[in-house]
Structure formats: structure tokens, C-alpha cells
Amino acid sequence: MHYQTRGQGPDVVLVHGLFGDLDNLKSLAQALEANFRVTRIDVPNHGQSPHWEHMDYPRLAGALVSLLDSLDIAKAHLVGHSMGGKIVLATALLFPERVASVVAADIAPVAYPPRHQTVFNALTSLPLDGSVDRKGALTHMLAKGVDEGTAQFLLKSLRRVEATTGLGSDSNSETGTKVNQFAWRMNLDGLIAAYDELIGWPIEGKRYLGDTLFIRGDESDYVTAAHKEAILAQFPAVQLKSIGGAGHWLHAQKPAIFNRLVQNFLDSSGN
Known part of the structure; x- marks a missing residue:
């Protein structure tokens, strides 16, 4: 995958959402670079990364771990927004030994109805x-x-x-x-072909016991009280934060608050 890395310290990987690229979480990267080595990626079928004919969360999680291998990163903190949040959640469930902690921004480990x-x-x-x-x-x-x-x-x-x-x-x-x-x-054709996989959630019967943070916008319907049971079933060591006056694009609408919540969580998690 195409990526950019800056900063020094424990590793953090930032993963954007559907239709985005590695610049989407650039503000967060800049806030973290003083204390962490931050890698921003273009998800396959986005930005400058390869185009895939078949795209699903287990394969995306495997690709993320392959990137960690290529960068000689044994374990990283993972932060993702929307589809990127599902990618980092899947990686934590399938490869827990490679994940120091995980942050999911305005997404839950559930299947969603079509909305795009x-x-x-x-x-x-x-x-x-x-x-x-x-x-x-x-x-x-x-x-x-x-x-x-x-x-x-x-x-x-x-x-x-x-x-x-x-x-x-x-x-x-x-x-x-x-x-x-x-x-x-x-890769618009590839995203259309993979859309059912991307709004779905195929991973069952697995738990990630490491530190986990879910951040939601209080004006968004992507993470609601109805999702609490599904979140706790797979991520029992969870914190949940809401940002007032923010919707699904919480990292762009309230960047200072969002960045501070992520940084405080990473600082408190084991490095």
C-alpha cells in the first residue's frame, strides 16, 4: 500500500474511510508526530495504492499487517475512520499480537444498510x-x-x-x-463491486482484549446505543467518547477535540 511516515516514537497507523486517501487524517498525524511515528496509508482502491478486484476486511487486515512487516513494525496503535475503522477493528480481531491499541472513529463492528x-x-x-x-x-x-x-x-x-x-x-x-x-x-468499479462487503461485517466469534476507543459524533447515526452489545462482545476493554456538534466527519468538523481524544488515549495506552 502507498504510505507516508513521519515522526519518532511508538508506531501509529492511520486509516481513512471510503472514497478518501491518506490526507484525510493529516491533521491528526500532525498532532501526533511529536511523540509517535505516524504512518498514513492509502487503502487499496484509493489514492495511489493498487486497485483490487476483490476487497473485504480479512484481506484488508492482511494487507495492513504485510505493511507492518515491510516497515519492520512488530506492533502498532491503529486508528481508523468509518471504513478505515472497520479495517483496524478487523486487524485487531484477526492479528491481535500486532496491535497495541485500536481507535475506531464513528463506526461499529456491525453490518449497515446501504447508504451510498x-x-x-x-x-x-x-x-x-x-x-x-x-x-x-x-x-x-x-x-x-x-x-x-x-x-x-x-x-x-x-x-x-x-x-x-x-x-x-x-x-x-x-x-x-x-x-x-x-x-x-x-477504483470506482472495484468499490461498487465490493460495497456489500464494505458495509457488512464478516468477523464473528473473535475478541480483542487490548485497549480500544470508539469515538462517535453525537449527530451521527453510525454508532448508537443499539450497537453497544456488538461492540462489547468483541472489544470488552472499550472506552466510548462522543463529540458534541459533530456528525460522521467528526475528525474534520471538530479536529481539535478529536485529535486530543485520540492523543490522550494513545498516551494512556501501553507503548
Whole structure:
């Protein structure tokens, strides 16, 4: 997986959510780098990491452990938001000996109903042939029912690519016209194919006994009282914190509070 590492000290790995990349938790990384060695990753099918045809949490957990091996990290604190939270929870359950502690931001170890149909429709229907510029892309996303904050976040994955059009019948012809088009940095087809796996939760009958922190936004419905039993069943040594005035994007909406909660938890966990 593509990654960036900075800082010195015990290892912390930060894992972003669906449609994101390693910059999503950059504010947290900067807050931690004075006392920890922080690695931010691009999850497969996102950012600059490889595109996978098949994507599920056991395989993602294995890939995360393989990255730890390549960086010669015996054990790390894992922090993840949303889908990234499920990745770090899965890693803790499947490879507990490699996890010093785990933080899950606004996600629970449960299966969720589909809730990204509007986003997928907006992404797949956006013309990528260059007929729509970035401003037009934003207008398109808003017209498809995506709120502006989410649309701006999604469009960070839109990149310009150079294509050649107007080629003759000769496949070796270089007489075509080069035009600027767009492409998604994320593997959109791969994410659509894996979506049922990503909203599901396949890991049963396992427990992680290490220190665990769940942080939720009090305006979000991703972690509710109905999820308490499922959380305690697999993560009995758990703390639960709520951030007032925050929704699912709690790390971006209330970064100072979110960063402080994570740092205090990591400082109190065994290094």
C-alpha cells in the first residue's frame, strides 16, 4: 500500500474511510508526530495504492499487517475512520499480537444498510470526457443530491489525464489530437463491486482484549446505543467518547477535540 511516515516514537497507523486517501487524517498525524511515528496509508482502491478486484476486511487486515512487516513494525496503535475503522477493528480481531491499541472513529463492528447509492450514482454519471470542468463537476454532484461538503471531498479524487482522440484506422497512428480528460484516482468499479462487503461485517466469534476507543459524533447515526452489545462482545476493554456538534466527519468538523481524544488515549495506552 502507498504510505507516508513521519515522526519518532511508538508506531501509529492511520486509516481513512471510503472514497478518501491518506490526507484525510493529516491533521491528526500532525498532532501526533511529536511523540509517535505516524504512518498514513492509502487503502487499496484509493489514492495511489493498487486497485483490487476483490476487497473485504480479512484481506484488508492482511494487507495492513504485510505493511507492518515491510516497515519492520512488530506492533502498532491503529486508528481508523468509518471504513478505515472497520479495517483496524478487523486487524485487531484477526492479528491481535500486532496491535497495541485500536481507535475506531464513528463506526461499529456491525453490518449497515446501504447508504451510498446517491453518491455512487453521482460518481458514475459524471462525464469524464473533458466536457465538464471541475466547477461543472461540482454542479453535477449537487444536482444529483450530494451535499456540497461531501461533493468537495469526493472531487479530491478527480484527476486530469491526457488522452488521444481522432486516430485513424492504423493502430500505430500518432496523428490524433491530445485532449484533457478526467479519471477517478479511486477504483470506482472495484468499490461498487465490493460495497456489500464494505458495509457488512464478516468477523464473528473473535475478541480483542487490548485497549480500544470508539469515538462517535453525537449527530451521527453510525454508532448508537443499539450497537453497544456488538461492540462489547468483541472489544470488552472499550472506552466510548462522543463529540458534541459533530456528525460522521467528526475528525474534520471538530479536529481539535478529536485529535486530543485520540492523543490522550494513545498516551494512556501501553507503548
